[in-house]
Amino acid sequence: MISYTELKFALTSLGLTNNPVIVHASLRAFGPIDGGAGTLIKILLASTRxxxxxxxxxxxxxxxxVGxxxxxxxYGSQRDQNRLAEPFQSEMPVDKMMGVLPDILRKHPAAVRTFHPILSFCGVEMDATLASQTIFNPLAPIALLAEQDGWVLLLGVDHTVNTAIHYAEKLAGRKQFIRWALTPERVVECPNFPGDS
Structure with a gap:
C-alpha cells in the first residue's frame, strides 16, 4: 500500500507547485493507496497550482x-443507443472510460465543471481556465493551460489517453468533426470535435 507520505514526496519532487496541471491517471497502476483515491486528489491539489x-x-x-x-x-448506426442517451447535467457522473479519479475530483467541494455536453472538464483552482471552454472551442482549457505554463501529468498511463494531444492535432491542422449531444432543452451541435488518436 502506498502511503500518503510516499505519494506526497513523489508528487512534490516534480516541482509543480507553481504550475497548473491536467491529470490523467490509472489508480490500478498505483495499487492500493492509503486513504483511497481522495488522498491522491488532496496531494495533487497540495502539490500544484x-x-x-x-x-x-x-x-x-x-x-x-444524416449529416x-x-x-x-x-449516420443512422446508433438508433438503439440514441434512445438511451441522457441529457447533460453538470452533476452527472464522468464516463467510466475516463477512470474513477475525474469523478472524484468532480465531487470535490471546490470543483467546477464546464458545461460542454460531451467534452466537459472539471477542476479545482482552475476557474478561469475552465471558463474558457465554449461549445465552439471544446479544447480551450488545454490551450489556456499551455499559455499558463501548465503541465500534463500522466500517472500510471501513457500518451494514448492524453487529451492534450487532441489540441496539438488541432494546431497541426488535423480535421475536426461535428457531434451532437442531448441537453435538457434540446439537441445541440458540437463543432470542433477531435478525432480519435
Missing amino acids: GVMMPSFTYTTMLIPE PPNNAIN
Whole structure:
C-alpha cells in the first residue's frame, strides 16, 4: 500500500507547485493507496497550482440519421443507443472510460465543471481556465493551460489517453468533426470535435 507520505514526496519532487496541471491517471497502476483515491486528489491539489481533468460524458451523444459528409461517423448506426442517451447535467457522473479519479475530483467541494455536453472538464483552482471552454472551442482549457505554463501529468498511463494531444492535432491542422449531444432543452451541435488518436 502506498502511503500518503510516499505519494506526497513523489508528487512534490516534480516541482509543480507553481504550475497548473491536467491529470490523467490509472489508480490500478498505483495499487492500493492509503486513504483511497481522495488522498491522491488532496496531494495533487497540495502539490500544484491547480488541477484539471477531462470529465467527458459520452452517454449524451446522439448519432443522427444524416449529416455532413466526411465527418468520421456512420449516420443512422446508433438508433438503439440514441434512445438511451441522457441529457447533460453538470452533476452527472464522468464516463467510466475516463477512470474513477475525474469523478472524484468532480465531487470535490471546490470543483467546477464546464458545461460542454460531451467534452466537459472539471477542476479545482482552475476557474478561469475552465471558463474558457465554449461549445465552439471544446479544447480551450488545454490551450489556456499551455499559455499558463501548465503541465500534463500522466500517472500510471501513457500518451494514448492524453487529451492534450487532441489540441496539438488541432494546431497541426488535423480535421475536426461535428457531434451532437442531448441537453435538457434540446439537441445541440458540437463543432470542433477531435478525432480519435
